[in-house]
Amino acid sequence: MHAVKRQMIMAITGALFLVSSTCFGAGIPDKVTIDSIQKYYSAVDFNHAAHINTLKDCGLCHHHTTGAQVNDPNCVRCHKNSGAQAVVSCKGCHAAEPFTPEALKRQRDQVPPIYHMDKVGLKGAYHLGCLGCHKKMGGPTGCQDCHKRNVSGDAIFHSNTYTPKSTNEPKQSHH
Amino acid sequence: MIDRRDFLKGCVACSVTAASISVAGKNAFAAGSFEGYPDAMGVLVDLTRCVGCRSCEAACNNEQKLPEPDLPFDDQSVFMEQRRTTPKAYTVVNKYEVADKNTLFRKMQCNHCNEPACLTSCFVNAYTKTKEGAVIYNSKVCVGCRNCMIACPFNIPAYSYSSPTNPLVKKCIFCYDTRLKNGRPPACVEICPQQVMTFGHRSDLIEMGHERIKSNPAKYVNKLYGEKEVGGTSWMYLSSVDFDKIGLDNHMQNEPIISNVKDFLGMVPMVLSIWPALFTGIHLLATKNKGEHGDHDHKEGDQQ
Ligand code: SF4
Ligand code: SF4
Numbered sequence: 154m155h156a157v158k159r160q161m162i163m164a165i166t167g168a169l170f171l172v173s174s175t176c177f178g179a180g181i182p183d184k185v186t187i188d189s190i191q192k193y194y195s196a197v198d199f200n201h202a203a204h205i206n207t208l209k210d211c212g213l214c215h216h217h218t219t220g221a222q223v224n225d226p227n228c229v230r231c232h233k234n235s236g237a238q239a240v241v242s243c244k245g246c247h248a249a250e251p252f253t254p255e256a257l258k259r260q261r262d263q264v265p266p267i268y269h270m271d272k273v274g275l276k277g278a279y280h281l282g283c284l285g286c287h288k289k290m291g292g293p294t295g296c297q298d299c300h301k302r303n304v305s306g307d308a309i310f311h312s313n314t315y316t317p318k319s320t321n322e323p324k325q326s327h328h
Numbered sequence: 329m330i331d332r333r334d335f336l337k338g339c340v341a342c343s344v345t346a347a348s349i350s351v352a353g354k355n356a357f358a359a360g361s362f363e364g365y366p367d368a369m370g371v372l373v374d375l376t377r378c379v380g381c382r383s384c385e386a387a388c389n390n391e392q393k394l395p396e397p398d399l400p401f402d403d404q405s406v407f408m409e410q411r412r413t414t415p416k417a418y419t420v421v422n423k424y425e426v427a428d429k430n431t432l433f434r435k436m437q438c439n440h441c442n443e444p445a446c447l448t449s450c451f452v453n454a455y456t457k458t459k460e461g462a463v464i465y466n467s468k469v470c471v472g473c474r475n476c477m478i479a480c481p482f483n484i485p486a487y488s489y490s491s492p493t494n495p496l497v498k499k500c501i502f503c504y505d506t507r508l509k510n511g512r513p514p515a516c517v518e519i520c521p522q523q524v525m526t527f528g529h530r531s532d533l534i535e536m537g538h539e540r541i542k543s544n545p546a547k548y549v550n551k552l553y554g555e556k557e558v559g560g561t562s563w564m565y566l567s568s569v570d571f572d573k574i575g576l577d578n579h580m581q582n583e584p585i586i587s588n589v590k591d592f593l594g595m596v597p598m599v600l601s602i603w604p605a606l607f608t609g610i611h612l613l614a615t616k617n618k619g620e621h622g623d624h625d626h627k628e629g630d631q632q
Contacts, residue, residue: 193519227543252517252518253512257532261529271539271540276523277520277522277523280521280522284522296521309386309389310386311389311396312403319398
């Protein structure tokens with residue numbers, strides 16, 4: 154684990170010109186348990202270190218927040234030099250409940266009323282980010298490759314122990 | 329099967345006489361001039377994000393307490409064929425093979441039109457467009473004529489034949505009762521892992537949709553489907569391929585369907601006075617579908 158961390162730090166310093174001290178001061182976790190929106194699936198044990206090793210660009214997931222060089226052409230327009238932010242975690246900015254009346258109002262009223270207007274919710278941020286990249290880079294893409302479905306999940310999907318009776322008949326029969 | 333427009337026109341023709349017996353004071357529906365309620369909500373559907381997981385179908389089934397599905401919702405074999413909405417499934421996801429071995433999935437459900445053809449074609453006023461944007465219906469007054477089914481440009485209302493006591497027409501109601509009227513997004517929107525669907529004020533979503541196209545013109549075709557189509561719909565779509573390729577008519581008229589039969593529409597609330605005239609139209613339809621509908625005719629006659 155220590156080795157991974159060292160490797161990772163070297164990788165980052167190697168790849169980037171600008172690594173703000175805040176980035177390290179906050180302590181980069183090797184592992185992150187993503188458990189804030191579990192309902193039908195179990196938590197995700199996210200290997201942060203391995204992802205850093207592979208990607209070597211914090212901004213691919215963290216946009217302009219880590220203080221590392223900003224490459225996203227969209228972010229760059231305002232955040233070229235805005236430095237490390239106090240909050241870098243996904244859930245720090247992406248709302249777990251993006252569509253409540255309050256959240257919609259916040260989104261509508263924000264200043265300046267542009268760019269962050271169309272910010273996806275937390276679940277969307279995770280999946281669009283993770284799955285989008287996994288598709289491109291050949292990572293796992295099945296739902297249960299990352300998080301096992303729990304019993305309430307099986308129930309709502311009518312799967313496993315909740316499989317409809319009629320399905321148990323040979324499936325090919327219906328052409 | 330008679331063509332649905334012909335059928336509607338038929339209804340209009342036979343109700344012209346009745347039109348002259350106008351009832352003042354009824355809040356007639358001003359077809360063609362209705363821009364949608366100012367604070368109406370909507371959903372922006374970004375089809376480039378959908379991965380075909382069918383979670384939305386599962387959530388709908390659960391929220392609307394629909395019957396057990398034939399297959400589990402994680403069964404991908406359903407994509408072998410094109411499905412449509414049924415009394416047991418108010419939303420279905422279909423798969424489309426588009427260019428370069430690419431696939432696109434499209435979730436279909438009621439689009440909650442600003443000027444719903446289902447509503448205007450219903451002569452017992454079973455349908456309501458709520459100020460929040462949902463098109464809901466009162467199953468208690470539905471007489472089972474299937475006008476709405478024929479009128480809907482998106483082929484949405486489905487028919488339940490299973491029980492005579494059950495509502496006859498069934499379709500997505502934007503989770504109005506359980507969610508929308510309390511300001512909450514529909515169940516499908518909430519469960520979707522990919523945030524294919526963005527819930528918000530329709531006016532904001534229109535801006536958002538155009539902004540997405542503008543900031544990524546290579547990704548999207550330059551059209552927000554549903555902004556203008558048939559007078560505008562609450563659910564609007566962004567796509568990476570021509571909408572024709574994914575089962576949405578790209579040449580849908582911008583006027584509400586019902587402008588075709590505008591004069592008729594002003595009278596929708598005066599159901600009872602035009603009943604006899606309409607009956608002819610219904611009878612025509614009913615005899616085309618013998619067996620299913622004979623008893624409904626009888627019921628309608630009784631109520632008169
Ligand atoms: S839940 Fe979302 S991603 Fe899954 S099929 Fe439905 S719209 Fe597509
Ligand atoms: S999509 Fe069809 S059922 Fe839904 S509101 Fe429009 S006309 Fe009515």
